[in-house]
Each structure stands twice: as structure tokens, then as C-alpha cells.
Amino acid sequence: MKDRNLRTKCIGVLAATVISFLIPGFTQSPYWMHIFINIWISIIVTASLRFIINMGEWSFAHVPLMGMGAYTSALLVMKLGLSFWLALPLAALITAVISIVIYLPCLPTTGTFFFFSSYAFGEVMRLCWIKFKDPFGGPAGLILIPPPNPIHIPGFSSIKFGYLSKIPYYYLSLVCMLFSLFLLYRLEKSRLGSIAEAIRESNLLSQFVGIKVWRYKMVILVIGSAFAGIAGSIYAHYTTLIMPVDFYWGLGVYIIIYATVGGTRHFAGPIVGVILFVFLRELLRPIVMYVPLVYGLILAITLTFMPEGLTGLTEKFFDRSKKGELAKAEGTNEDATAF
Amino acid sequence: MKTQLLSNNPILEIRNIEKRFGGLTVLNDLSFNVCQGEILGIIGPNGAGKTTLFDVITGRYKPTAGTIFFKGKDITGLKPHKVIEAGISRSFQLEVLFPNLSVLQHLIIAYHLHTEVSFLGSLFGTSRSRKKAKATEAKAIELMNFVGLEDQRDKPASNLSHGYQRSLGIAMALGPKPELLLLDEPLSALSPKRATVILDLIRKIRDKGVTVMVIEHNMGALFRICDRVIVLSVGRKIAEGLPDEIKINQEVIKAYLGGAVDV
Amino acid sequence: MIGAYGTWLFFQILGINYFISIVLSMIFVTIVAVLMERIFFKPMRGYHIPSFIMSTGLIFVLQVSIISLFGVKDKSVDSVFNGLVKVGGVVISMERLMIIPISSVLIVSFYIFLLRSRAGRAMRAVMQNPDAAALVGVDIDKICSLGMGIGGALAAAAGGLMAPIFVLNPYLGPPLVWEGFIVVCLGGRTSLPGTLLAAFIMGYLRSFVSTLVDPIAAQICEAALLGIILVFKPQGLLGHEG
Numbered sequence: 001m002k003d004r005n006l007r008t009k010c011i012g013v014l015a016a017t018v019i020s021f022l023i024p025g026f027t028q029s030p031y032w033m034h035i036f037i038n039i040w041i042s043i044i045v046t047a048s049l050r051f052i053i054n055m056g057e058w059s060f061a062h063v064p065l066m067g068m069g070a071y072t073s074a075l076l077v078m079k080l081g082l083s084f085w086l087a088l089p090l091a092a093l094i095t096a097v098i099s100i101v102i103y104l105p106c107l108p109t110t111g112t113f114f115f116f117s118s119y120a121f122g123e124v125m126r127l128c129w130i131k132f133k134d135p136f137g138g139p140a141g142l143i144l145i146p147p148p149n150p151i152h153i154p155g156f157s158s159i160k161f162g163y164l165s166k167i168p169y170y171y172l173s174l175v176c177m178l179f180s181l182f183l184l185y186r187l188e189k190s191r192l193g194s195i196a197e198a199i200r201e202s203n204l205l206s207q208f209v210g211i212k213v214w215r216y217k218m219v220i221l222v223i224g225s226a227f228a229g230i231a232g233s234i235y236a237h238y239t240t241l242i243m244p245v246d247f248y249w250g251l252g253v254y255i256i257i258y259a260t261v262g263g264t265r266h267f268a269g270p271i272v273g274v275i276l277f278v279f280l281r282e283l284l285r286p287i288v289m290y291v292p293l294v295y296g297l298i299l300a301i302t303l304t305f306m307p308e309g310l311t312g313l314t315e316k317f318f319d320r321s322k323k324g325e326l327a328k329a330e331g332t333n334e335d336a337t338a339f
Numbered sequence: 340m341k342t343q344l345l346s347n348n349p350i351l352e353i354r355n356i357e358k359r360f361g362g363l364t365v366l367n368d369l370s371f372n373v374c375q376g377e378i379l380g381i382i383g384p385n386g387a388g389k390t391t392l393f394d395v396i397t398g399r400y401k402p403t404a405g406t407i408f409f410k411g412k413d414i415t416g417l418k419p420h421k422v423i424e425a426g427i428s429r430s431f432q433l434e435v436l437f438p439n440l441s442v443l444q445h446l447i448i449a450y451h452l453h454t455e456v457s458f459l460g461s462l463f464g465t466s467r468s469r470k471k472a473k474a475t476e477a478k479a480i481e482l483m484n485f486v487g488l489e490d491q492r493d494k495p496a497s498n499l500s501h502g503y504q505r506s507l508g509i510a511m512a513l514g515p516k517p518e519l520l521l522l523d524e525p526l527s528a529l530s531p532k533r534a535t536v537i538l539d540l541i542r543k544i545r546d547k548g549v550t551v552m553v554i555e556h557n558m559g560a561l562f563r564i565c566d567r568v569i570v571l572s573v574g575r576k577i578a579e580g581l582p583d584e585i586k587i588n589q590e591v592i593k594a595y596l597g598g599a600v601d602v
Numbered sequence: 603m604i605g606a607y608g609t610w611l612f613f614q615i616l617g618i619n620y621f622i623s624i625v626l627s628m629i630f631v632t633i634v635a636v637l638m639e640r641i642f643f644k645p646m647r648g649y650h651i652p653s654f655i656m657s658t659g660l661i662f663v664l665q666v667s668i669i670s671l672f673g674v675k676d677k678s679v680d681s682v683f684n685g686l687v688k689v690g691g692v693v694i695s696m697e698r699l700m701i702i703p704i705s706s707v708l709i710v711s712f713y714i715f716l717l718r719s720r721a722g723r724a725m726r727a728v729m730q731n732p733d734a735a736a737l738v739g740v741d742i743d744k745i746c747s748l749g750m751g752i753g754g755a756l757a758a759a760a761g762g763l764m765a766p767i768f769v770l771n772p773y774l775g776p777p778l779v780w781e782g783f784i785v786v787c788l789g790g791r792t793s794l795p796g797t798l799l800a801a802f803i804m805g806y807l808r809s810f811v812s813t814l815v816d817p818i819a820a821q822i823c824e825a826a827l828l829g830i831i832l833v834f835k836p837q838g839l840l841g842h843e844g
Contacts, residue, residue: 058651105833112650113832116787120829124822131818191454191472198448201437208397208435210423210452210515249776253658260655289669292662299659300642303652307645 020174024167033166037238039278040173041231044180046258046270048227051184053264054193055220056200057114060252061102061122065225067247068125069095069232074145074242075135084148088233095229096222098125103221107214110203119249129244141243145236148172161237169238176234180227185267187223196220257295261302263309272310350375350550351396351427351519356405358388358395358574365391366402367574373519373552378545380561380582381554383571384595389554390432392571393521397429398422409519423452428512429521432554434504438497442488442507445496446479449514453478486510486540502533509540513549520544522553526560534560562586570594603775605631605758606765607668610679613765624762628755635754636747647746648732661775668772679765701763708759712752713794725749784828790838799840 023036049062073091076082082090102125106117129136136142147161148168161168187193195216198206206213236242254277262273277295284291302309351373358366365388373379381389394400396407401416408414414425437445447454454475483489486506491499496507505525512520522541526534534557542564545551555561562568562582570578570585572594578585585591608627613620638660646653686693716722727735728745736742761774768774781804789800804824811820831838 105829109832109836112654113836115651115654116783117829117832120825120832123825124829127818127822127825131816131822194444194448195451197440197444198437198451201440202435204431205435205437205511206448207419208423208429208431209449209511210420211448212420253655253662256655257659260652290666293666296659296662296666300656300663303656303659304642304645307652 017178021171024170028165028167030166033170035278035282037166037169037173039274040170040177041235041238042255042258042274042278043271044177044231044234045228046255046262046274047181047184047267048224048231049255050259050264050267050270051187051196051227052220052224053259054188054200055196055217056203057110057217057221058256059103059221059224060115060119060249061099061106061125062118062224062228063247063249063252063255064122064126065095065099065102066228066232066235067129067242067244068098069229070236070242070247071129071136071142071232072229073233074142074236077146077237078142079135084146084233084237088230091233092226092229095232096226099222099225100218103218103225107217119252123249126244126247136244139244141241141246142236143241145240145242147240148237173234173238176230180230181271184227188267192216192219254295257299259309261298261309263311265308266311269309269311276310348375349373350410351552352408353392353396354406354408356392356395356402356407358391358400359403365574366395369405369571369574369576371569371576371579373550374567375550376545376548377566378541378551378553378564380558380565380568381552381571382556382558382561382568382585383577386573387571388574389571390523393429393523393552393554396422396521397427423515423517426516426518427521428515428517428519430508430512430523430525432523432527434508436496436504436507436511439495441493441495442483442491442499443476443479443493445507446482446510446514447475449482449511450475450478452515482510482513485543486513487536502529502536505529505533505537506540509537509544513544517549519550519552522551524554524556526555526557538564603761603770603772603778604634604664604668605761606679606770606774607672607677607761607772608758609762609765610677610770613679624759627762628758631754631758632751636751639747639750640743643750644743644746665772665775672772674772677770679770695767697766701767704763705760708756712756715752721745721748781824784824786838787828787836788831788838790840796838796840800838 020036024033027033045063045066049059052059052062069091072094073084073087076087076090077084102121103118105121106114109117129141130139132138150158150160159168161172188196195206195211198209198211199213199216203213258273258277259270260273261276262271263269280294280298281288281291284294306312349372353369353371353373356366356369357364369388369392381392383389391400395402396414398414398417398419398421406413406415409425409427412425414422414427417425437448440448454471480489483492486509488503488506488510491503491507496504499507509522509525512522525537525541529537538560541551541553553561553565562585565582568578568580568582568585569576570588570591577590577594578588580588605624605627608630609620609623612623612626642656642660643653646656686695687699688694714722716726724735724740725745725748727738727740728742728749732742735745760778785800785804786797788803789796789798804827807823807827808817808820811823
């Protein structure tokens with residue numbers, strides 16, 4: 001029974017992957033390419049946020065850290081002359097290191113406190129981009145970020161990134177997304193994933209079976225931030241223009257909305273959420289002004305009537321009461337030391 | 340059955356422990372020893388500081404004064420995970436479990452300290468790590484059978500009955516393979532039938548070589564299995580000795596507000 | 603923000619007396635707030651993060667509603683009190699000065715309500731232990747709606763008072779709430795004197811840093827201050843647990 005389920009899932013994932021590779025075969029319009037690139041990048045950010053939520057904490061510094069990845073990557077290429085292909089992993093690494101600084105003071109806090117302290121320190125970082133024109137470019141940000149260097153395939157012509165076609169960007173973001181999702185999935189199934197679940201379910205009990213809670217929390221936060229850095233890097237070199245306002249709290253809320261409506265219980269939740277909302281925004285193009293309102297309403301309705309999100313509705317096995325899900329979203333509220 | 344020969348080896352030494360919360364002194368100049376291999380009962384009226392004693396031993400709170408020695412090493416004020424690594428673990432008075440995880444998942448996590456799966460290995464699902472994971476799962480199943488939870492294997496903890504949750508709580512405390520186990524009111528709110536099951540479990544645990552300290556209000560049940568008893572009242576030790584002695588001890592009877600000690 | 607717009611609507615556009623305008627918009631906002639509480643926040647009761655997420659979603663709804671009704675462009679409201687006053691070597695507009703007594707009245711009345719009235723006591727009880735309060739017969743629903751309603755009314759009043767001084771646009775809300783949030787966290791959520799103290803600290807901090815360096819640096823300091831307080835003394839400077 002379990003195997004049959006697993007096999008259907010595998011086939012489904014494989015099919016989805018193949019289809020997503022074939023999409024440029026159906027349409028190459030820059031409009032649609034842009035939408036999909038947006039989707040792939042957003043999925044990386046949302047899925048990595050969900051990875052963090054899986055351990056019981058909601059971070060409001062996640063999107064600013066994506067911004068850090070963007071700025072880092074752009075600066076590495078622009079100021080140090082590195083190739084994008086080197087800058088991308090380096091940006092992820094540097095973002096991970098910086099996230100240690102951001103999250104370290106937040107570790108003693110949990111729940112809402114963590115939420116707001118992560119926001120506070122993320123905001124400090126973001127304000128630094130606004131304040132320091134050199135090297136961050138101040139409120140106007142960085143412009144003319146170079147696109148990735150061409151990939152030379154021996155025997156064939158090279159793949160050029162530039163203004164001519166979005167297709168290379170499409171595949172770049174798609175491959176990065178698949179890579180990130182693969183890693184995030186494996187991480188969740190690994191021992192780290194079960195430890196994360198334990199911490200989420202009960203900080204106190206986790207301590208008392210010998211789990212060094214704060215250390216694992218930090219590991220998870222750093223890993224999640226690395227993926228945010230990857231997303232940021234791709235974003236920077238795709239849009240060639242980044243400003244501090246691109247990563248303000250509103251975007252963080254959007255990502256949280258994608259994750260919540262999609263469902264934080266399941267790995268596929270963020271994917272569903274992102275796809276839903278991006279297509280929704282396109283549908284609402286004629287009344288683009290109302291997009292935040294619609295988003296807000298959908299969030300309100302989802303939280304009220306199906307707090308597990310869309311993927312949570314497919315849960316048939318366990319009797320998950322609404323209280324249990326909300327408790328999961330809240331994190332456990334025991335007065336345990338976080339260290 | 341009480342063991343006749345208790346080794347006089349103190350595995351835990353409580354020396355002049357004091358714990359204050361603001362102006363309230365919860366533990367006051369408390370001293371006693373726990374002998375290796377015994378089942379030690381801790382009783383006392385509500386508010387005597389019994390749970391706080393456990394909290395202080397296991398590092399949840401730091402004592403304001405005094406020292407604690409475990410197997411000769413000073414463990415006063417150590418953080419919880421260090422205390423667990425040293426070999427002491429505890430269960431909690433009110434259920435502390437992972438509400439949405441299944442019993443089996445609980446027990447696999449319980450073995451966290453003694454699991455050898457390497458991180459990278461489990462990340463990529465190497466065959467070696469999978470074998471190790473299987474070994475841990477086997478250990479978890481063994482523990483599950485030991486405490487009598489085999490029928491509840493895949494049930495999420497929040498769906499378990501009270502009695503099973505209690506067994507699971509005890510099982511979680513066994514995962515870190517402690518030498519000293521602290522049980523906080525394991526029999527509270529249990530039917531007599533279930534209480535007997537838990538009592539048998541405690542005996543089984545001791546027979547495996549684990550020293551056990553048990554806080555309980557149900558003295559009738561407790562006195563059936565413990566070797567010695569310590570009585571606390573308002574943070575002080577007011578009596579120490581064999582169950583039969585405690586039953587007739589005047590101080591103890593007075594401490595329980597003049598009522599006869601419930602046997 | 604809604605309160606400010608309400609005042610603008612009643613006072614500037616419809617020509618109703620300034621103070622009555624404020625009261626009218628307070629009433630309107632109270633109704634909206636209570637409705638929101640009943641419909642959207644009630645299921646979230648006790649769960650903080652989903653409540654916060656919900657409120658950010660509703661922020662979007664409110665902002666877009668205002669935009670669709672009145673447009674994005676800034677609005678302004680005429681001053682009610684004219685003239686400048688010299689206080690201790692600094693020149694302040696009468697408008698700003700009048701805010702102090704008016705808001706003091708509001709704050710003091712609220713404080714009296716919270717401390718003396720029956721409903722106020724009930725509210726404090728619910729804050730400390732909702733289950734115990736329910737057990738002694740407090741109607742939790744009513745209290746929650748009341749709390750939301752009063753909060754909304756006071757916010758609307760603040761908006762109305764600010765209207766003549768600042769330009770109005772739909773995005774006013776969050777930055778102000780953010781500042782207020784820092785003040786409350788800094789001072790202590792359980793302590794009113796703490797809030798006043800924190801407000802003073804914030805005010806001075808902002809002035810000093812803004813003049814010494816620049817406003818952005820001031821914002822950085824404020825954010826950092828919030829982070830530090832949340833980490834080291836989450837109950838605030840003068841607050842206490844629970």
C-alpha cells in the first residue's frame with residue numbers, strides 16, 4: 001500500500017519535471033518565460049522558508065537574506081570580476097555565513113518573539129543597504145548587473161545569457177530549483193529532518209532526549225538561508241537591477257502567504273502555493289491594483305477554513321484537528337530554555 | 340519485591356541544595372544520597388518542591404546553592420543535554436510528547452544520542468546509513484515492546500490514551516540509556532490496572548540495572564516497589580527511610596495536614 | 603490610517619467639525635475592527651503567528667480598499683489650530699502642541715477604564731489567563747471584540763489627530779505601527795509607564811542619531827534596539843512576566 005503510493009508520487013514528480021523541461025517547446029514568449037522564471041525562483045525561496053518552518057520557527061529575515069544573496073552575487077561579479085558561475089555558490093555560502101550573524105541573537109527567542117527579532121535584525125541588514133551607498137548603492141540599489149557568462153558546450157555553440165532570449169534563464173532557474181528541491185527533500189528525510197520535527201513538536205522533550213536544540217536550530221536556519229542566497233543570486237542576474245525595496249517586509253509576507261495557503265505540512269505545499277498565486281496575479285492583470293487585496297482575502301479565508309493549506313486537504317491518514325495544525329504553526333509554547 | 344542487598348554505592352549525592360525563585364524558597368538545604376540500583380520514592384504534600392528537585396538535578400534550573408554529584412562528578416548547574424549525556428534522564432509530570440509524531444517516530448528520536456547515522460550519509464541515502472537507520476528502528480521497536488506499546492506503533496501521540504501516553508513518556512526517558520531515571524508522578528490519574536502495568540515496568544527497568552527515583556502521590560502503589568523513601572515538605576527533607584518506617588513516622592503524618600498516611 | 607482617511611473624509615471633504623469628524627471616524631473604524639475580529643481573528647485566538655499573518659493580509663485588504671476609493675495620491679487636511687508657540691526655546695506649531703493634551707486625555711481615560719471599570723478588569727483577566735477568566739463567567743467573545751474595538755478607536759483617533767500634520771497616503775499604517783511596536787516592546791507590554799519611558803527614549807534616540815548621522819541610521823538603531831530587547835529582556839524595560 002505504501003509502496004504503491006510512493007510509486008505514484010515518483011511517477012508524478014518525474015512527469016512534472018519532464019513537462020517543465022518541455023515548456024519552452026510550447027511557448028517561447030518572453031511573457032510566459034518571465035512568469036515561469038518568477039515561479040521557479042519563488043519556489044526556491046518559499047520551499048527553503050518552509051524548511052525552516054518545519055522546525056517550528058517562522059523567520060521574517062528570510063527574504064532579506066535572499067536579498068543578501070542577490071547583493072553578494074552582484075557585487076562579486078561587478079566589483080571582483082568573478083564569473084557568475086563562481087559567484088552563485090559563493091553568494092550562497094556568504095549568505096549562509098551572514099545568516100549566522102543575523103540569527104545568532106534570535107536563537108533564545110521562540111514563536112512570535114523569534115518572528116519579530118528575526119524581522120528586526122533582517123531589517124537592520126536591509127537598512128544598511130539603504131544607508132551605505134558604497135558598496136550597496138543606497139536606495140537606488142545596483143543596476144546593470146551583468147548576466148551570467150555564456151556556457152561553452154564543446155562541439156556546439158555556446159549558450160548566451162542576455163537580453164535576446166529568456167530561455168537560458170528559464171533553464172537556469174529551473175535546474176537550480178530542481179537541485180534545491182532535491183536537496184531540501186533529502187534533508188527533510190534525513191536525520192536532520194526528524195530532529196527538526198522533534199524540535200517543532202516539543203522543544204522541551206527534544207532537549208531531554210539529548211538534542212542540542214540551539215545548535216540544530218542554527219544549522220537549519222543557515223541551510224535555509226543558503227538556499228535563499230541561491231534564489232537571490234539568480235534573481236539579481238536575471239533582473240539586472242536590485243533595490244533594497246525589492247526585499248522589504250511586504251515580499252516576506254507574500255512568501256509567507258504562498259507557504260501558508262499551499263500548506264506547510266507537506267513538501268509540495270510551497271510549490272502549490274507559488275504556482276497558484278503567480279497564475280492568480282496574471283489572471284488579475286487587468287485589475288492589478290487589487291492583487292494585494294485578493295491575496296489578503298485568500299489568506300484570511302484559508303486560515304479560517306483550512307489552516308492546513310491546500311496540500312493539507314489531501315491528508316487522509318491521520319486525524320489532524322485544526323488545533324493541531326495551528327499549534328504546529330505556532331510552535332509549542334513551553335517555557336523551555338532554548339539552549 | 341525489594342532487593343535485599345543494596346549496594347551502598349551512592350550514585351547520586353544531593354548536598355545542601357537550595358533553590359529560590361525570587362523571594363520564594365522552593366528547596367531548602369536538601370541533602371540525601373541515592374544508592375545505585377535502588378528504587379527511591381520521593382513523596383510529600385503538594386508544593387514540597389519535588390518536581391523542582393528533578394528540575395534542578397536535570398539542569399532545567401540552576402540551584403541557588405548547594406552541589407550535586409553524579410557518579411562522583413559534579414553536575415551542579417549543567418545544561419540539560421550535558422546531564423543527559425552524563426547518564427540521567429527524566430519523564431515529565433504533564434505529558435511532554437511530540438503530538439503529531441507516531442509512537443515509532445518518538446522512539447527513533449529517543450535514541451538520538453546513540454544513533455550513529457552520519458549526516459551526509461543520511462542525506463544521500465547511502466546503503467550504509469540506511470542499514471544504520473534500520474538498526475536504530477530495530478532498537479526503537481525493541482523499546483516499544485519493552486514498554487508495551489507495540490499495538491500503538493503508528494498512532495500519533497496526541498491520539499493515545501492517557502495510560503499509553505504515560506508509557507511513551509517513560510520510554511522516551513529510556514532512549515538516552517540512562518543510569519539514573521527520574522520519574523515524575525508516573526501513576527497520576529491512572530486506573531489501578533494501568534498503574535500496575537507501570538509499576539511492573541518500573542521494576543523491569545530497575546532489573547535492567549537502572550537506578551530509579553520516583554515522585555508519587557499514590558503511596559500505596561509506590562510503597563509496593565520502592566526500596567527507600569524520602570519525604571519532602573516545604574522544600575526540606577523531613578524523613579528518610581524504609582517504607583514501613585515512613586508509614587508510621589509522626590512528622591510525615593503531620594506534614595500531610597494531620598490526615599493518616601494513605602496506604 | 604483608516605482613521606486618518608475617515609477624518610479627512612468627514613472634515614476636509616464634507617466640512618464637518620474637526621472633532622466630530624474624528625469621533626465619526628472612530629466609530630466607523632471601531633465597527634470595522636469588531637467585524638474583523640469576529641470574522642477573521644476569532645479562529646486564530648491564542649495563536650500568535652497566524653494572527654499576525656492574518657493581520658498583514660488584512661493590511662493589504664485595507665490599503666487596496668482605500669486606494670480603490672480615494673486613489674493613491676497624497677491628501678492633506680487643514681490645520682485646526684493655527685499659530686506657532688515657543689516652548690523652551692523651540693518653536694512648535696500649535697497643531698502639534700495640541701496633540702499632547704488631547705492624546706493625554708485619551709490615554710488617561712483608557713487607563714482609568716482598564717484599571718477601574720468592570721470591563722477593564724475583565725480584559726486584564728483575559729490577558730492573564732483566558733481559561734480562568736472564562737471559568738468565572740467572563741464573556742471572552744465580548745471582551746475580545748471590545749479590545750479590538752477600543753484599539754481601533756484609539757488608532758483612528760491617532761490617525762485623525764495626525765491628519766493635519768502629516769500627508770495622508772494609504773501606506774501610512776505599517777511604519778507607524780512598527781514604531782509603536784518598538785516602543786511597546788521596549789517599554790514593556792505590561793507596563794504603561796514603561797511605554798512612556800520607551801517613547802521618550804525612542805524620541806531622543808531618533809533625534810540624536812538623525813541629526814548626528816542621518817534618519818536611516820536612526821531607523822537602524824531602532825530596529826537593532828528592538829532586536830536586542832526581544833533577545834535580552836523580552837518583557838521590556840519596565841515590564842514583568844505574564
